[in-house]
Amino acid sequence: MSAPKNLNEFIERFKNIKELGWIETHRNGRTGVGKTLEDLLGIEENNIDGPDFANYELKAMRTNGGDTQLLTLLTKSPLPNGGNAKLLETYGYISDVYEHKNKVLHSTLSAGHFAQVADTGKSLSIDCSNNKIAIIDNDGKSFAYWTEEILQKAFYKKYPYSMIHVYADSKIGEPKEEFYYHTAYELSEFSFEKLLVQLKEGKVKVDIRIGQYPNGKTHDHGTGFRIQDRALTEIFLNKKILVGSD
Template sequence: MYTLEDLKAKLNEINKMGYIKTHRSGPTGIGKTLEDLLGITENNISNSDLEDLGELKSCRNNQLSMVTLFTKSPSPPKVNTTLLETYGYYDPNRRGRKILHTTINGINYNSINGKPYGFKVEIEGDRLYLKTNFPKKVDAYWEKDDLKKSFERKLPKLIFVKANSRGVGRNEEFHFVEAYQLEGFSFEKFVDLITNGIIKIDIRIGQYPDGRTHDHGTAFRVINNYIDELFDKKIRLL
């Protein structure tokens, strides 16, 4: 496979090709096109696309979407059940079972199920706290070390490539214009992106038919072209 210098040379070669027609229509077209140009076989194996160089990710510069970084439920243990019991609401599509579905940011309080109350997140020391303006409070938080471990387990190292795009569907074209090797989760940068609303948190808690809490996964999601801001080590390849 590639050395870092080989990859850098190949990406510069791809850049000089200018706009390249997508190899697949739809959202995954950019990734498929780049993989083909780099000679990477598409598969579902968990190993990194570029082995020791890292997982390959790409994004369109002119289209913003949210990408899931990792999932991590808040602490302390069983707090999801407490959150559901305290703030959950009945879902008519689930035979009256409770759910708590909400997207939270670090800028302002949201609204839960049309109520004038909701959540936001705030950093205090080495914790990220789930804050609420509901009259009743529940202590829920994430530890810095737990977030760091979750991030590095999912994304220890990346090759991140940005492209300008034009056209739609089968006629979409990409010009690959930036690329970085990224490594080393930065909690400080993570905090900055939370505070500025670039990272959002999706809470999805429900109930099984027998009433037990069903954690669908609390997802930390980032606007796609800010992924590179989350790493301490950043080597520009293109």
């Protein structure tokens, strides 16, 4: 079975999945709710930026049970060119996790709160002002940022049309977790202003994952904007129900 070719085909398939009732997870852990739905829809798993089917990105979440999860919205290296190298040079540290003993910079950043960077004595945070999202340190210095324009382009490249947001009830079955997929929404028109609000409220975070190749060259493992699953609808202007809950 191949992925749905359009929105109408997705709706019909999702209705059929809903009629199946409780379905045992295809993967243990937090990603099981999305992986199981993708399998049922014939969507192949991949790590390529782009829509899951037709022009739609698919996100699934548990409506009950378990903690709020962070979903990756997109990955985008900050400006200016060379910003990652400057961040690594200034705030990086040696990690025993990697055999080459080169510098890394791994940190999850929030707006309005400074996160300690390993044992470097330095802290980083996110500043939202002047239509720009910047990484700042506890001395007020900033070496990297994203503009509204660059994030709008990155977002619409990853989500060229709209997003499908699916809700599933969860229960602990025997021997695995089970899901009941019951509701699907279409989300459209990403809003940078709404993203800023969610950043300031702590519902969106920025994951910094910078390292070095053995030759010392800087490598961005995927600087990502991540959002609480329950806040996903809050960064779009439009929300349309496709299949409703009982």
